[in-house]
Amino acid sequence: MQRDLHRLSSQNFDVLIVGGGATGAFVARDAALRGLSVALVEARDFASATSAHNSKLAHGGLRYLRNLEISLVRESLRERRGLMRMAPHLVRPLPFLLPLYGAGFAERAKLKAGLTLYDLLSYDRNRLEDPSQHLPGHRWLKAGEALAREPVLAGEGFEGTFEYYDAQMYSPERIVLENLLDADGHGAAIANYVAAGKLLLRDGKVEGCSVRDTFTGDSFDIRARTVLAAAGPWADLFLEQATGEATAHKLIRSKGIHLLMPQISQTALTIEAGSGHLFALPWRGHTLLATTDTEFSGDPATAAVSESDIESFLATFRKYLPAAPLGREHVEFFYAGLRPLVSDGSPKKETKDSYNVSRRAELVNHGAEGGPDGLFSALGGKYTTSRGLAQTVTDALVKKLGKKAAPCSTAKTPLPGGRFDRFEDMVKGFQKTWPGIASLRNMAHMLGARLPEALKGVRLTDLVPLGPSGDTPAQVRFALEQEMALTLEDVVMRRTSLGQFGKPDPAALEMVAGMMAAHLGWTADKKAAEIASLDRLYRVSA
Numbered sequence: 001m002q003r004d005l006h007r008l009s010s011q012n013f014d015v016l017i018v019g020g021g022a023t024g025a026f027v028a029r030d031a032a033l034r035g036l037s038v039a040l041v042e043a044r045d046f047a048s049a050t051s052a053h054n055s056k057l058a059h060g061g062l063r064y065l066r067n068l069e070i071s072l073v074r075e076s077l078r079e080r081r082g083l084m085r086m087a088p089h090l091v092r093p094l095p096f097l098l099p100l101y102g103a104g105f106a107e108r109a110k111l112k113a114g115l116t117l118y119d120l121l122s123y124d125r126n127r128l129e130d131p132s133q134h135l136p137g138h139r140w141l142k143a144g145e146a147l148a149r150e151p152v153l154a155g156e157g158f159e160g161t162f163e164y165y166d167a168q169m170y171s172p173e174r175i176v177l178e179n180l181l182d183a184d185g186h187g188a189a190i191a192n193y194v195a196a197g198k199l200l201l202r203d204g205k206v207e208g209c210s211v212r213d214t215f216t217g218d219s220f221d222i223r224a225r226t227v228l229a230a231a232g233p234w235a236d237l238f239l240e241q242a243t244g245e246a247t248a249h250k251l252i253r254s255k256g257i258h259l260l261m262p263q264i265s266q267t268a269l270t271i272e273a274g275s276g277h278l279f280a281l282p283w284r285g286h287t288l289l290a291t292t293d294t295e296f297s298g299d300p301a302t303a304a305v306s307e308s309d310i311e312s313f314l315a316t317f318r319k320y321l322p323a324a325p326l327g328r329e330h331v332e333f334f335y336a337g338l339r340p341l342v343s344d345g346s347p348k349k350e351t352k353d354s355y356n357v358s359r360r361a362e363l364v365n366h367g368a369e370g371g372p373d374g375l376f377s378a379l380g381g382k383y384t385t386s387r388g389l390a391q392t393v394t395d396a397l398v399k400k401l402g403k404k405a406a407p408c409s410t411a412k413t414p415l416p417g418g419r420f421d422r423f424e425d426m427v428k429g430f431q432k433t434w435p436g437i438a439s440l441r442n443m444a445h446m447l448g449a450r451l452p453e454a455l456k457g458v459r460l461t462d463l464v465p466l467g468p469s470g471d472t473p474a475q476v477r478f479a480l481e482q483e484m485a486l487t488l489e490d491v492v493m494r495r496t497s498l499g500q501f502g503k504p505d506p507a508a509l510e511m512v513a514g515m516m517a518a519h520l521g522w523t524a525d526k527k528a529a530e531i532a533s534l535d536r537l538y539r540v541s542a
């Protein structure tokens with residue numbers, strides 16, 4: 001995938017997508033697979049905003065059953081299976097325990113009913129080729145059995161726990177990237193670090209958008225018959241800037257923080273905490289504590305984790321898991337994300353309680369509301385349901401364009417790395433080809449069936465892990481040549497996960513930055529600046 005700005009500025013596209021998070025990337029792939037000519041611009045890097053800073057769950061959203069959002073849960077469970085099918089290397093089953101402490105019969109019966117419904121709504125969950133992707137139904141574990149499995153659950157009044165299954169993303173960033181790679185393979189023109197500005201309009205009709213290359217500051221126009229705003233937490237701000245008018249489609253931005261800790265349990269823990277819930281999620285040998293839900297009203301680019309966020313979040317967890325080592329000194333990494341939630345027009349209720357605002361997505365055809373003809377927005381939603389949202393959006397684009405297009409095929413077409421039958425068989429095959437390489441399993445998750453292409457002509461030294469993530473120089477080289485990585489942060493946070501387990505070792509950073517300098521022609525100053533700029537990811541905000 002190459003960043004071809006000349007092509008972006010010279011071709012006339014069916015659709016220009018603004019935003020390269022999950023929403024934009026899934027639409028780009030769907031539209032390109034159906035034969036539309038597609039352009040996509042991302043102001044920063046792909047999946048650098050909400051699509052990276054989430055809980056990494058491909059889930060049905062058990063808790064939405066409480067609000068009786070049955071159709072949202074069913075849709076999410078269907079899409080969970082879709083993700084497991086299209087990216088079996090990146091989306092894997094995850095067992096959860098839901099412990100009860102002095103809850104009593106009625107609460108236990110209520111949860112049992114909810115979990116039974118959750119199983120029923122995912123009746124087709126095991127229609128997947130690979131048995132290692134199958135998800136058992138829920139069951140009850142008595143206190144003794146549960147504590148033998150997860151001693152950290154010990155606490156006053158512990159009765160036992162329900163076990164149920166959902167799925168987890170190994171790297172949400174790479175699912176976005178693989179969608180873009182597939183879109184690119186089907187003719188889409190894609191660029192990161194290009195920000196969309198004002199719409200180009202003629203007689204009220206969209207003709208494209210003016211954009212700016214954020215590296216050079218150069219502006220140019222992209223011509224397109226339709227424009228889709230897929231700008232996540234920036235969507236309403238983009239719409240106002242693009243049209244020069246106030247938008248009726250305001251978002252609620254809700255901040256959620258996550259803390260990465262040494263692993264405290266093998267199984268995910270769902271903790272009923274007052275009116276909400278918390279997760280302790282095992283992820284790649286660590287535990288991810290998730291998450292908070294507070295309204296955020298500042299500039300989305302400034303969402304960050306403060307020291308008091310960390311302290312109060314840890315204090316909450318300590319209350320529910322007193323036996324777990326959850327000191328400030330155990331925090332290895334932290335990040336904040338903004339949920340772009342669709343306002344239902346009752347601001348008072350929402351500002352108090354963004355936790356209970358629906359995670360439903362909304363497609364807006366602005367032309368049908370008296371706005372620019374050919375402008376669409378995809379607002380809100382969940383990562384898990386991005387593919388389904390993309391299908392709805394692409395249907396609307398095809399209709400608007402009046403084009404004959406192929407039917408949607410994304411539900412059944414694996415992503416480029418997902419083109420294999422069974423994950424463990426694929427790993428075994430790799431181990432035969434490259435015996436004794438400890439980093440292979442991680443690379444198999446990160447690259448899937450693309451691994452052989454990435455390892456063409458590598459030396460053994462390219463396969464030595466650069467840090468606890470298990471990522472290697474071979475992946476860095478592949479990211480530079482094939483995956484449009486342009487900054488050090490792109491490589492360590494998104495093409496690999498080198499920077500997601502705390503600040504990488506200085507020698508590893510020096511090596512990666514050196515490879516990038518050689519590939520991209522950086523000066524020594526530029527290289528030093530790239531290394532220094534990573535520091536901000538590991539600092540708390542004031």
Ligand SMILES: Cc1cc2nc3c(=O)[nH]c(=O)nc-3n(C[C@H](O)[C@H](O)[C@H](O)COP(=O)(O)OP(=O)(O)OC[C@H]3O[C@@H](n4cnc5c(N)ncnc54)[C@H](O)[C@@H]3O)c2cc1C
Nearest residue numbers: 019021022023043050051054055057196232256337383384
């Ligand atoms: C704390 C938290 C936990 C979550 N946990 C889960 C979970 O476990 N499972 C789940 O399914 N969902 C989860 N979600 C929701 C999920 O992450 C989001 O629904 C999804 O990532 C949204 O993707 P997006 O593409 O719409 O937004 P984003 O990923 O934010 O992408 C929007 C992109 O648009 C770009 N952009 C903005 N303005 C412009 C412009 N003018 N020009 C060009 N580009 C522009 C931005 O740079 C950004 O990259 C969670 C969200 C949060 C915040």
